[in-house]
Amino acid sequence: MLELPTGFLFGAATAAYQIEGAAGTDGRGPSIWDTFSHEPGRVLGGETGDVAVEHYHRFREDVALMAELGLQAYRFSISWSRVQPDGRGPLNQAGVDFYSRLVDELLAAGIEPWPTLYHWDLPQPLEDAGGWPERATAERFADYAGAITSVLGDRVGQWTTLNEPWCSAFLGYGSGVHAPGRQDPAAAVRAGHHLMLGHGMAANLIRSAGHKVGVTINLYDVVPASEREIDLEAARRIDGLQNRFFLDPVLLGSYPEDVIADLADVTDFSHVREGDLAVISTPLDILGVNYYTRHVVTGDPANGDDGHGGAGGEGSPWPGSEHVGFLKGELPLTAMGWEIHADGLTRVLERVAREYPSVPLYVTENGAAFPDEPDADGLVRDPDRIGYLDGHLRACRSAIDAGVPLKGYFCWSLFDNFEWSWGYSRRFGLVYVDYETQTRTPKSSAYWYSDLIRGRVAV
Ligand code: PNW
Numbered sequence: 001m002l003e004l005p006t007g008f009l010f011g012a013a014t015a016a017y018q019i020e021g022a023a024g025t026d027g028r029g030p031s032i033w034d035t036f037s038h039e040p041g042r043v044l045g046g047e048t049g050d051v052a053v054e055h056y057h058r059f060r061e062d063v064a065l066m067a068e069l070g071l072q073a074y075r076f077s078i079s080w081s082r083v084q085p086d087g088r089g090p091l092n093q094a095g096v097d098f099y100s101r102l103v104d105e106l107l108a109a110g111i112e113p114w115p116t117l118y119h120w121d122l123p124q125p126l127e128d129a130g131g132w133p134e135r136a137t138a139e140r141f142a143d144y145a146g147a148i149t150s151v152l153g154d155r156v157g158q159w160t161t162l163n164e165p166w167c168s169a170f171l172g173y174g175s176g177v178h179a180p181g182r183q184d185p186a187a188a189v190r191a192g193h194h195l196m197l198g199h200g201m202a203a204n205l206i207r208s209a210g211h212k213v214g215v216t217i218n219l220y221d222v223v224p225a226s227e228r229e230i231d232l233e234a235a236r237r238i239d240g241l242q243n244r245f246f247l248d249p250v251l252l253g254s255y256p257e258d259v260i261a262d263l264a265d266v267t268d269f270s271h272v273r274e275g276d277l278a279v280i281s282t283p284l285d286i287l288g289v290n291y292y293t294r295h296v297v298t299g300d301p302a303n304g305d306d307g308h309g310g311a312g313g314e315g316s317p318w319p320g321s322e323h324v325g326f327l328k329g330e331l332p333l334t335a336m337g338w339e340i341h342a343d344g345l346t347r348v349l350e351r352v353a354r355e356y357p358s359v360p361l362y363v364t365e366n367g368a369a370f371p372d373e374p375d376a377d378g379l380v381r382d383p384d385r386i387g388y389l390d391g392h393l394r395a396c397r398s399a400i401d402a403g404v405p406l407k408g409y410f411c412w413s414l415f416d417n418f419e420w421s422w423g424y425s426r427r428f429g430l431v432y433v434d435y436e437t438q439t440r441t442p443k444s445s446a447y448w449y450s451d452l453i454r455g456r457v458a459v
Contacts, residue, residue, distance in 0.1 A: 009408030029085025047423030216288030221344030
């Protein structure tokens with residue numbers, strides 16, 4: 001029987017563009033994901049988030065389902081374009097009202113709201129002005145953060161600034177497999193900096209208003225393919241760009257020297273101004289860790305695929321390390337082609353606790369896509385997902401036993417939803433969604449998770 005400490009928080013997570021739909025409703029403006037998903041060839045099957053799982057119109061039913069499952073917290077994101085369509089200026093009251101009603105509904109159901117301010121959906125007017133590679137975008141983000149947190153702050157216990165800045169910067173501006181689909185390594189590095197700067201500016205504002213704040217980073221266990229020098233060096237580089245490029249500025253207030261050196265041919269870091277790193281390293285109340293898989297890497301490119309995982313023709317999401325190859329080990333894969341490696345979660349959590357100043361940690365995303373379909377009896381049986389979640393919760397338990405201050409866990413995702421460049425073809429949900437009828441059917445993993453949570457909270 002899996003045991004986790006009393007008070008350990010169990011939740012599930014979603015993101016605005018992946019579930020809300022209602023893309024043109026109540027004054028919402030376009031974001032970079034609206035633009036990108038409507039461009040031919042960007043998303044598998046030409047799918048978009050225009051309708052998604054219609055959460056915007058079904059949120060009451062969805063909160064009722066969360067309550068039935070016994071979720072203690074719900075991590076969702078706020079669509080910047082819904083509450084501030086131009087990315088600047090006055091808030092759109094109808095958009096604010098939606099999140100206000102959602103928060104009220106959650107609180108009435110006894111579920112803690114955990115909003116994220118930015119899960120990749122930059123208002124298109126800000127991209128038209130240069131996007132995250134421009135410093136002004138960080139200032140716009142802080143303005144938006146200050147405005148929306150002052151409206152909802154009295155009812156929200158925990159704010160998160162960004163979700164996975166690596167994806168926004170390096171998939172959005174480097175490989176181009178995410179919006180806005182640019183392939184410019186120097187712009188990707190600048191975007192990473194301005195995302196973190198925006199985080200720091202927002203975190204300052206949110207904290208000085210008396211609220212709690214954190215940021216969510218996607219971390220990987222980076223494993224060299226062998227003990228050969230060339231592979232160890234590849235692992236150092238990928239760990240640098242994937243993990244330390246974000247952890248070091250946010251938690252230590254400096255960029256890793258080796259990563260700056262690795263990027264010498266890409267950028268001279270002249271976009272970093274004096275004082276930026278002090279802002280970026282504003283003390284945090286929590287750090288969110290998203291964990292899915294490991295990277296096995298080799299410096300001998302003849303040995304591996306390019307690891308860029310897209311439809312081909314794209315740039316690299318690891319600027320300056322284009323020669324590094326990525327291997328699949330011997331481990332089972334999810335429908336994303338990602339290796340299932342629960343021990344890596346323990347390693348990642350222990351590493352953060354060991355190498356960085358102490359901060360309460362939450363796993364803010366962990367989960368897996370599998371090809372789920374209802375049986376003839378209408379049930380959706382997903383034993384592989386139960387195995388995945390059980391293994392990773394045991395990995396959390398191991399980290400806690402080793403002294404890691406891990407305080408909670410959010411499963412990705414509550415629902416099947418719009419899986420970015422994969423459209424609706426990859427199902428991560430605890431709850432199955434029939435995209436024709438919008439019917440929600442909890443999978444067997446949802447009942448399993450529910451029993452686990454109830455087992456913990458029973459007096
Ligand atoms: C995360 N990669 O995305 C996001 O936070 C979610 O919105 C998403 O649905 C979930 O994980 C599953 O993919 C990622 O290519 C997308 O390395 C792509 C990558 C990593 C994370």
